[in-house]
Amino acid sequence: MLEYTILDVSMTMMHRRNLILVLLNLAVCFTHVTALMDTDCPGGVALLGSEYTIVGDRSNYTAFIWARPSDNRYVVTCNPSCSPVAGYRATINDTHSTLTIHSVGAADAGTWKIVDANVVGAIGVDVCPLIVAGIPQCGISSDEDTDSLQPGAQLTLTVDITRDYCSREAGFDLTTGAVTEALIMKHNVSAVSDVTLNTTFNIDITRLGDVTLDFICDRSWTLTCNGVQKLLKTLPQCNISSDRDTNALEPGTNLTLTADIQNYYCSQQAGFTLTTGRITNTLLEKQTMGNVTDAVLAQPLNVTADHFGAVAVTFLCDNITRPLICAGVDKLSDVTTTSVDTSTVPTEQPYTSNRPTSTPSRPTATEDTDTPTDATLGLAIGLSLLAVLLIIAVILIVRNRHRKGGRTTQLHTF
CATH class of the missing domain: 1.20.5 (Single alpha-helices involved in coiled-coils or other helix-helix interfaces)
Structure with missing residues (x-):
C-alpha cells in the first residue's frame, strides 16, 4: 500500500x-x-501616399519573393540580388530583407509575406501585418453662435469629413470641452470616402471649451478642422465705478476704478484687463474655476496724461480676447479740457462814459456808422458857404460897376 x-x-x-x-x-x-x-513591422500603420518600409527575416532562404497582401502579387524577387519593379524596391543582407513601398495604397494593406523562390508552389510566410490609413480633412459647423452660448441652450454641430480611409475599423470621437463622444461606431471602410455626421446636445459648463475631432484607425490622430474651434459662454456683464469725479481730473490725482463683473466662466484660465487711455492694467489673470463666477476687481491709479481717454474692460479666456460692453465710467477727462457751461457766465456790459450826457462825445475812428453822416454834413455846409461867397462877390461887382457908371454921367453933365 x-x-x-x-x-x-x-x-x-x-x-x-x-x-x-x-x-x-x-x-x-x-x-x-x-x-x-x-x-x-515597425510603426504598424502606413499613411496613404507615403513611403513605408517593412523588414523581414530571410535567414532561412537563399532566394525569396515579396508577395503583396491584397492580390498575392509578387512585387520584388531577390535571387540573389533584389530586382525592383514599379512602386517597390528591396535590399538584403545575411539575415534580413527590407522592402520599401514608394507610395502606399489600399492594395498594400494586410499581411505581407515572403515566398521561397526555390520551391515550386511554396506557401508564403507571414512577415508583417500592415495597416493603411488615410488621414481625412474635416470642417465643423453649428446652428448657433458658438461665441455666445447660454447654459441650457440646445446646440447641433455638423461634422463634414472628406477622404476617410482605414484598412481596419475607422472611428471618430468628438470632444467639446470636457466631454468626448463617439460620432460613429467603428466601421470597416472599403475605399476612400466622405461622410457627414451630426450631434445635438444641451450646453452646460462641461461642454464649454475646445472642440476637437479624433480619427481612429488602430491608433488615434487629432484632426485640425475648419470652422468651429471653441464653445464659449455668452459675455459677462460689467459695470465700472469710481471713487471720485472722472470728468475733471488733474494729473497726480489718486483714483480707484472698480469693475463689477458678473456671470463669467472659462474652461481653462480666465483673465481681465482694464484700459484707461493709453494705459492697460491687469485686473485678473490665470484664474481657474469650476462654475460660473462673479468678481469685484479694483484698480488704483495715479492719474497721468496717458490715462485720459476711453475706459474699457477686456475678457481673456482660452487664449481668446473679447472686449466687454460695460455700464458706468467710460472715460477719464482732464480738468483743463472740461467744457464750460456758458449759460452761467455773466455777459460783458458795454463801456459807458462818465461825462455828462449833455456834452456829446467826440466820434472815434472805430465808429464806422457815423462817418457817412459827418461827411455829408460837411459837404452841405461847404456848398452853402461857397454859394454865399459867390452871391457876395456878384453883389460887390454889380455895386462897383454902378458907382463907376454914376461918376461918368456926372462928368458929361458939366
Missing part, C-alpha cells in the same frame, strides 16, 4: 514538472514571436 502511495506522489510531481516546462516553452515562444513582430 505504501509503494502505491509513493508511486502516485512521484507521478504527480512528474506531471507537474512537465506542465511547468510546457508553460515555460510557450512563454518563450510567445515572447519570441512578439519580439519578432515588433522588430519586423
Whole structure:
C-alpha cells in the first residue's frame, strides 16, 4: 500500500514538472514571436501616399519573393540580388530583407509575406501585418453662435469629413470641452470616402471649451478642422465705478476704478484687463474655476496724461480676447479740457462814459456808422458857404460897376 502511495506522489510531481516546462516553452515562444513582430513591422500603420518600409527575416532562404497582401502579387524577387519593379524596391543582407513601398495604397494593406523562390508552389510566410490609413480633412459647423452660448441652450454641430480611409475599423470621437463622444461606431471602410455626421446636445459648463475631432484607425490622430474651434459662454456683464469725479481730473490725482463683473466662466484660465487711455492694467489673470463666477476687481491709479481717454474692460479666456460692453465710467477727462457751461457766465456790459450826457462825445475812428453822416454834413455846409461867397462877390461887382457908371454921367453933365 505504501509503494502505491509513493508511486502516485512521484507521478504527480512528474506531471507537474512537465506542465511547468510546457508553460515555460510557450512563454518563450510567445515572447519570441512578439519580439519578432515588433522588430519586423515597425510603426504598424502606413499613411496613404507615403513611403513605408517593412523588414523581414530571410535567414532561412537563399532566394525569396515579396508577395503583396491584397492580390498575392509578387512585387520584388531577390535571387540573389533584389530586382525592383514599379512602386517597390528591396535590399538584403545575411539575415534580413527590407522592402520599401514608394507610395502606399489600399492594395498594400494586410499581411505581407515572403515566398521561397526555390520551391515550386511554396506557401508564403507571414512577415508583417500592415495597416493603411488615410488621414481625412474635416470642417465643423453649428446652428448657433458658438461665441455666445447660454447654459441650457440646445446646440447641433455638423461634422463634414472628406477622404476617410482605414484598412481596419475607422472611428471618430468628438470632444467639446470636457466631454468626448463617439460620432460613429467603428466601421470597416472599403475605399476612400466622405461622410457627414451630426450631434445635438444641451450646453452646460462641461461642454464649454475646445472642440476637437479624433480619427481612429488602430491608433488615434487629432484632426485640425475648419470652422468651429471653441464653445464659449455668452459675455459677462460689467459695470465700472469710481471713487471720485472722472470728468475733471488733474494729473497726480489718486483714483480707484472698480469693475463689477458678473456671470463669467472659462474652461481653462480666465483673465481681465482694464484700459484707461493709453494705459492697460491687469485686473485678473490665470484664474481657474469650476462654475460660473462673479468678481469685484479694483484698480488704483495715479492719474497721468496717458490715462485720459476711453475706459474699457477686456475678457481673456482660452487664449481668446473679447472686449466687454460695460455700464458706468467710460472715460477719464482732464480738468483743463472740461467744457464750460456758458449759460452761467455773466455777459460783458458795454463801456459807458462818465461825462455828462449833455456834452456829446467826440466820434472815434472805430465808429464806422457815423462817418457817412459827418461827411455829408460837411459837404452841405461847404456848398452853402461857397454859394454865399459867390452871391457876395456878384453883389460887390454889380455895386462897383454902378458907382463907376454914376461918376461918368456926372462928368458929361458939366
